[in-house]
Amino acid sequence: MPRPDFKPVRAEAVCITGARLLDPASKLDAAADLLVADGRIAKIGSAAGGGFEGLRIDGAGLIVVPGFVDMHAHLREPGREDEETIRSGAEAAAAGGFTEIACMPNTNPPVDDRPSVEFVRRRAAGLVTDVHPIAAITKGQRGDELVEMADCAEAGAVAFSDDGRPVEKASVMRRAVEYAGMTGRPVISHSEDLSLSDGGVMHEGARSTRLGLRGIPSISEEIAVDRDIRIAEYVGGRIHIAHVSTAGSVRLIREAKARGVTVTAETCPHYLTLTDEAVQGYDPNAKMNPPLRTAEDRAALWEGLKDGTIDAVSTDHAPHSSEEKNVEFDAAPFGVIGLETAVGLLLTHGVHKRKLTLRELVLVLSVLPRRILGLSEARIREGAGANLTFLRPDAAWTVDRDGFFSKSKNTPFHGWALKGAAAGVLRGDQFYLAP
Ligand SMILES: [Zn+2]
Structure with a gap:
């Protein structure tokens, strides 16, 4: 199946009738009509759209929540536009229920100065999903010389x-x-x-030994987490x-938060739904x-997600071409795409399995990542700018990588049956509802 066209609608006025509106920050959880006009929430209540002329959406079965944010995505522009562009990444994000994403700087060349930050902002202008650049810490990501942080921040880098x-x-x-x-x-x-x-390709443990693959031990992560927590603590x-x-990283972060360190953290849907067992068939995905x-x-x-130790869920969306990814496990690059599966996975394996409430889902996908990155709040209340995600919590669907808007297909979730889906987004006057 070829990739479909992405078709957001520009609408001066949209009326969604009878959807469940859920916004923890506004203490709102009720079925009501929602009227959006000129990019703002004009009215919430019954018959909000009386005598209304515009786009009318039947909200039965829909939940409307504050716009979701993916605070960690890799787009491949500039450098590998065949794998993902800023535009295709933003379209995949909108289809996946994200109104805003932050993109990592490891492009070619990397985003490490004012012009490269401005390039991302320029390419993202007018897209339905807003793309916030994250600038590198060091020039060329070489680990030595810090970037001009004030310049980058002024140009729009969010982290x-x-x-x-x-x-x-x-x-x-x-x-x-x-300096940051x-x-x-x-x-x-x-x-x-x-x-x-040290050149490892999977988790180090009994399974890596059995499979004859070189392991990456848990302490590789934990020692570094500990170091960076101590640095933040030391310099305030x-x-x-x-x-x-x-689990060790979760413990370190929990302890650090308890003693007042300003540390926040994210995890990704694949760590919440898969284990190293998935490597059994040597699938590069x-x-x-x-x-x-x-x-x-x-x-x-x-x-950790439940008790607030982990603040956010991000996708770590990492597109790779089939030619590069579909090779021997050892030789394949690291990374999987995630923008179009994250919400479905979290609804299926989090909300429906009672590991997260819908309110907590909104916290980890909207409220907290916004706070961490300093983005504007997204609220469902009259007068607020429209920044909304639509969910169909009971929709049954099967992940099909060939239907993705992403230019890449490297997902471990192809063929998974999920319950609950992102149904679309509304941001400003741009509206996208999944077919
Ligand atoms: Zn990383």
Whole structure:
């Protein structure tokens, strides 16, 4: 099946009748009509659209929530536009229920100065999903010289990260946390001790031994998480831990928060739904960094999400071409796409399995990532700018990578039966509802 065209609608006025409106921050959870006019929520209530002329949507079976944010996506522009462009990434995000995403700087060339940050903002202008650039911590992501953080922040960078690579020198990370603090933007840590991961391709444990694959031990992540928490604590700065994958990291973050360190963290749907068992058939789509861990780690991640140790769920959407990804496990690049499956996976394996409430889902996908990145709040109340995600919590569907708007197909979830889907987004006057 060929990739469909992406068709958002520009609508001056939209009326959604009878949907469930859920916004924890506004203490709103009720079935009501919602009228959006000129990009703002004009009215909430019964018959909000009396005598209304515009786009009318039957909201039966729909839940409307504050717009979701993916705070960690890799788009491949500039450099690998065949794998993902800023536009195709934004379209995949909208189809997946995200009104805003933040994109990592490891493009070619990387986003590490004012012009490269401005390039992303320019390419993202007018797209239905807003794309916020994350600038590199160090020039060329080489780990030595800090980028001009004030310049990058002024141009629109919402955070700093060398994601894809750790910042190896603790002294550089220390200065990064200090300088980023002056801009008010967080440093996002790709926490990995390269000397411990040492060419590994999957989680180090009984299974890696059996499969004859080189392992990445949990301590590769945990030692780096511990280091960066200690740096933030020492300088009185902020650190955000990307893609937490181990029980040990959850424990470290929980303890740090308890003693008042300004640390936040995210995990990803694949760590919440898969384990290293997925590597059994040597499927390259089960290869990501950090690697899929054990069932105990997975349980600890759900627990951390539930008790607020982990603040956000991000996708770590990492597009790769089939030619590069579909090779021998050892040789395949790390990473899977996730923008179009995240919400469905979290509804199916979180909400429907009672590991998360819908309210908590809104916290980890909207409220908290917005707070971490300093983005405007998305609220469902009269007068607020329209920034909304639509959910069909009971829709049964099967993941089909050939129907994705992403230019890449490297998902481990192809063929999965899910219950609950992202149904669309409304941001400003741009509206997209899945067919
Ligand atoms: Zn990373």
